[in-house]
Every structure is written in C-alpha cells, then in structure tokens.
Amino acid sequence: MDYIAQGFIRSIELLLSGDHETYSAIFTTLRISSLSIIASLIIGIPFGFLLGYFEFPGKRQVRAVVDTLLALPTVVVGLFVYAFISRRGPCGELGILFTISGIAVAQTILITPIVISLTATAVESLDRRLRATLVALGARGRQILITSLMEARYAVLVAAVTAYGRAISEVGISMMIGGNIKWHTRTITTAIALETGKGDFAVGMALGIVLLTFALVVNSSLTLLKKRS
Amino acid sequence: MKMVLKKVCVVACAMVCLIGLSGNAAIADDVLKMATTTSTDNTGLLDYLAPVFKADTGIELQWVAVGTGKALALGGNCDVDVLLVHAPAAEMTYVQEGSGIDRTELMYNDFVFIGPPSDPAGVKGTSVKDALGVIASKKASFASRGDNSGTHQKELELWEHAQLAVPDKETWYIQTGQGMMNTINIAAERDAYTLTDRGTYIKYESNWKGKAPLVILVEGDASLRNQYSAIAVNPQKCSNVKYDLAKRFIAWMASDKTQKLIADFELMGKQLFIPNAK
Numbered sequence: 001m002d003y004i005a006q007g008f009i010r011s012i013e014l015l016l017s018g019d020h021e022t023y024s025a026i027f028t029t030l031r032i033s034s035l036s037i038i039a040s041l042i043i044g045i046p047f048g049f050l051l052g053y054f055e056f057p058g059k060r061q062v063r064a065v066v067d068t069l070l071a072l073p074t075v076v077v078g079l080f081v082y083a084f085i086s087r088r089g090p091c092g093e094l095g096i097l098f099t100i101s102g103i104a105v106a107q108t109i110l111i112t113p114i115v116i117s118l119t120a121t122a123v124e125s126l127d128r129r130l131r132a133t134l135v136a137l138g139a140r141g142r143q144i145l146i147t148s149l150m151e152a153r154y155a156v157l158v159a160a161v162t163a164y165g166r167a168i169s170e171v172g173i174s175m176m177i178g179g180n181i182k183w184h185t186r187t188i189t190t191a192i193a194l195e196t197g198k199g200d201f202a203v204g205m206a207l208g209i210v211l212l213t214f215a216l217v218v219n220s221s222l223t224l225l226k227k228r229s
Numbered sequence: 230m231k232m233v234l235k236k237v238c239v240v241a242c243a244m245v246c247l248i249g250l251s252g253n254a255a256i257a258d259d260v261l262k263m264a265t266t267t268s269t270d271n272t273g274l275l276d277y278l279a280p281v282f283k284a285d286t287g288i289e290l291q292w293v294a295v296g297t298g299k300a301l302a303l304g305g306n307c308d309v310d311v312l313l314v315h316a317p318a319a320e321m322t323y324v325q326e327g328s329g330i331d332r333t334e335l336m337y338n339d340f341v342f343i344g345p346p347s348d349p350a351g352v353k354g355t356s357v358k359d360a361l362g363v364i365a366s367k368k369a370s371f372a373s374r375g376d377n378s379g380t381h382q383k384e385l386e387l388w389e390h391a392q393l394a395v396p397d398k399e400t401w402y403i404q405t406g407q408g409m410m411n412t413i414n415i416a417a418e419r420d421a422y423t424l425t426d427r428g429t430y431i432k433y434e435s436n437w438k439g440k441a442p443l444v445i446l447v448e449g450d451a452s453l454r455n456q457y458s459a460i461a462v463n464p465q466k467c468s469n470v471k472y473d474l475a476k477r478f479i480a481w482m483a484s485d486k487t488q489k490l491i492a493d494f495e496l497m498g499k500q501l502f503i504p505n506a507k
Contacts, residue, residue, distance in 0.1 A: 093469075179295075
C-alpha cells in the first residue's frame with residue numbers, strides 16, 4: 001500500500017518542481033487536442049448547420065450515420081488512419097505517421113461527428129420563426145448561417161467542449177499514430193499507460209491529476225454553458 | 230456574467246490557437262526516426278545516448294520502442310529511417326530481401342530466465358533445455374512476450390532447441406503482447422517465469438532498489454547470447470528515408486567514443502551492454 005502514497009507524494013513534487021518530462025507530455029496533449037478541435041470545428045460547424053437547418057431526402061439516414069459515429073472506437077480510427085498515412089499507404093507522401101500532425105488528423109476524424117451532431121441538434125432546436133423572420137428581413141446564405149449559429153452559440157460551445165473532452169482523454173489514437181515518442185508525441189494518456197506498465201506510478205499519477213483537472217474544468221464549463229443555452 | 234463568459238471564451242480560444250501554432254514551429258529539419266526494441270528504451274540507454282548524439286551531429290533522434298518484429302515491419306513500410314534491433318536471424322532475412330542495408334553489430338548482452346525466488350518448478354542453475362522441460366511438465370506459469378519481438382523470437386528458438394512444442398494454448402503460458410518491462414511486471418504479479426534480456430532485468434532490479442520480486446534463475450548458456458545491431462532502411466526501396474542521417478547514426482554508434490559510452494552505461498554498478506562493433 002505504501003507505494004501508492006509514495007507515488008502520490010512524488011507526483012505532487014513532480015508537478016510543483018516543473019519536471020520536464022511531465023510537462024512535455026502535458027503540452028504535447030494540449031497542442032494536439034487544440035489542433036484537432038480547431039480543425040473539427042472548422043469542418044463540423046458548417047456541416048452541422050446544414051444538417052440541422054435544411055430538410056432534404058435522406059436526412060434522417062445521414063443523421064443516423066453521424067450519430068453512430070459518435071461512438072467511433074479510437075482504435076478503429078487509429079487503425080484506418082495508420083493504414084492510410086503509413087508511407088506504404090495512399091497518403092504516405094505526407095510523412096505524418098508518428099508526428100503530432102498525424103495524431104491531430106486522426107483525432108479530428110474522431111471528434112468531428114460530435115461537433116456535427118451536437119451543432120445539428122442545436123440548430124434544429126432553434127425557434128422555427130427565426131428562420132422566417134431572417135428571410136423576411138432579407139438575410140441571405142451566410143447571414144442566415146451566422147445569425148442562426150449566434151442564436152445557438154451556447155449549444156455550439158457545448159459541442160466544442162464535449163469534443164475537446166473526448167480529444168484530450170483518448171489514448172488509442174495517440175498510442176497507435178503517435179508511437180509514444182518521448183519529448184515529441186508522448187501525451188498525458190500514453191505516458192500514463194507506459195508508466196503503469198513499467199510500474200512507475202508517480203509520473204502516471206502526476207499526469208492523472210492533471211488530466212482530472214482538465215476534465216473538471218471541461219465539465220464545469222459544460223454545466224455552465226448548458227445552463228445558459 | 231455574460232461578459233465574463235465571453236472574455237473567458239476569447240482567452241481560451243486565443244490560448245488554444247497559440248499552443249496549436251507554436252507546435253508547428255517546433256518541427257526541426259534534422260530528425261532521424263528510429264524503430265527499436267523495447268529494451269534499449271526501457272533501460273534508459275537511448276535517453277543517455279540521444280543528447281550526446283544531438284550535441285555531436287546536430288541530429289535529433291526520435292524513436293518508437295516496439296518489439297523487433299514490429300520494428301522490422303515499420304522499416305519495411307518505410308515509416309522509419311533506421312532500426313536498432315536484436316534478432317539476428319530475422320535481420321538477415323530482412324537484409325537479404327533488400328529492405329535494409331548497412332547492418333552493423335553494435336553491442337550485446339545476454340538473455341536470462343527470471344522467476345520468483347521460491348522457484349516453484351525448481352529450475353535454478355539448470356540448463357536452458359532442462360529448465361523449459363521442467364516448466365512445461367510442471368505447468369509452472371511462464372510469461373511470454375508473444376509479440377514477435379527479438380526476445381520472443383529467441384524464446385521460440387529455445388523451445389525448438391529443447392525439442393518442445395510451443396505451449397501456445399496452455400493456460401499457464403501467458404502471452405502478454407507487451408514490452409519487456411511490462412512483461413516482467415506481469416510475470417511478477419502472476420508469480421511466473423519469464424525470459425528477459427539482462428539489460429531490462431538490471432533496470433527492473435534497480436527500480437526495486439535490489440529487492441526485486443523476481444530473480445535470475447538460469448543464465449550463462451551459449452544459446453542465450455543477445456546481439457544488437459543497427460540497420461539502415463534501404464533508400465532504394467524507400468525513397469523518403471533519410472539515408473544520410475541513418476548512415477551517420479550507425480557510424481556514430483560504432484565509433485570508439487560511443488562504444489566507450491555504451492560500456493560505461495551502468496545501473497547499480499552493473500554494466501548493461503557490452504560494445505562489440507568491429
């Protein structure tokens with residue numbers, strides 16, 4: 001039992017002393033999840049809007065597919081992205097296997113459905129009269145998009161925060177695509193997996209504390225945003 | 230309240246962008262990607278050599294620690310530039326089929342059988358052949374890497390030498406599919422025997438500060454030799470690889486200076502690798 005307490009004490013020491021290895025993993029995680037959240041918002045919000053705003057044949061089927069992708073397993077995304085970006089694969093020329101960009105690409109695939117689905121729901125739940133009013137006032141294409149999204153902004157933020165939470169906490173993609181390279185692609189979650197395997201609990205716990213703190217921040221902002229929306 | 234929330238969002242977005250952009254700027258030109266066996270990473274040897282390599286040549290070494298089998302596959306897919314591995318037979322095939330060139334032997338140590346100090350099957354001090362025979366007949370737990378790594382290939386070779394079938398589906402035969410240090414930890418939790426390279430075992434011992442739950446039981450057999458070599462991925466097969474950097478890395482590893490560094494690499498006063506570049 002002793003080693004758990006000792007590990008906990010050392011983990012606090014590691015965090016307070018600014019241990020390079022620990023902070024390298026933290027910054028790598030933030031960097032990757034930031035890249036992937038930006039990309040997924042750029043792709044996901046317009047698609048989510050289209051899906052929520054317009055009525056078209058097959059809409060329910062598309063919606064069902066997107067909702068299914070919410071439960072996309074990280075290892076499956078890892079597997080496919082790995083096969084595509086390996087130099088032997090179709091996108092091999094990019095040379096992004098075992099790089100931060102590679103992980104960000106795969107995470108974007110993982111979390112974009114979350115952004116699309118939640119944005120679509122947000123736009124759908126807007127007052128139907130808003131659309132009529134906007135059109136009557138002479139709003140066109142982009143103006144409708146921006147005004148509708150502004151009306152649904154809190155719900156869209158909920159989508160972004162949910163997606164971000166998924167990105168920082170996943171381990172399968174980071175391990176498979178990143179290769180857990182020290183100082184480079186080692187993230188909080190892959191470092192925890194590695195250190196636990198090696199039997200070194202202190203570093204794992206230090207990173208676990210950080211990850212829990214992130215989760216807490218993400219969740220409390222979610223609660224706050226949901227109240228607003 | 231609304232204002233505060235807005236401000237928080239703006240600041241958060243700005244931070245996110247800043248971190249995202251700073252990441253792209255940090256990509257250096259001279260990066261050598263290596264796939265290696267878990268033992269060179271677990272023992273800390275690469276952590277010890279990489280900064281010196283960077284200081285000497287300006288090249289940043291980045292490595293993925295996987296089993297030798299996977300490392301060879303990564304080279305075959307052109308996903309890395311150089312390999313540091315330890316499965317001579319598989320390496321020869323790899324070079325012969327044209328996937329790798331410039332295979333250079335760099336250092337060696339040996340494999341050892343470790344197990345619980347109580348030694349439930351009674352293998353201490355016996356030959357490798359007898360030890361495997363006793364473990365199999367008494368159905369004592371045995372943890373196998375099971376990942377086609379260099380150590381796993383050696384273990385399969387030892388079963389074959391002992392003229393025993395690999396106990397693939399036996400309940401006492403635990404195939405972990407993980408790295409060496411993980412496998413040792415699993416063996417310790419399950420009171421099992423396992424085969425490990427001496428380097429990783431010394432590291433394990435030093436983690437426990439000498440009170441390790443598993444001890445060396447069988448060692449010193451000629452069949453337990455463990456040779457490490459570097460191989461460059463063949464640029465004729467993979468046009469993307471940084472062959473010039475790989476060549477410099479291999480030359481640097483085989484240089485007198487680095488060979489001395491390897492010899493000086495100790496844990497608990499024990500040498501982990503014996504340099505033998507020609």
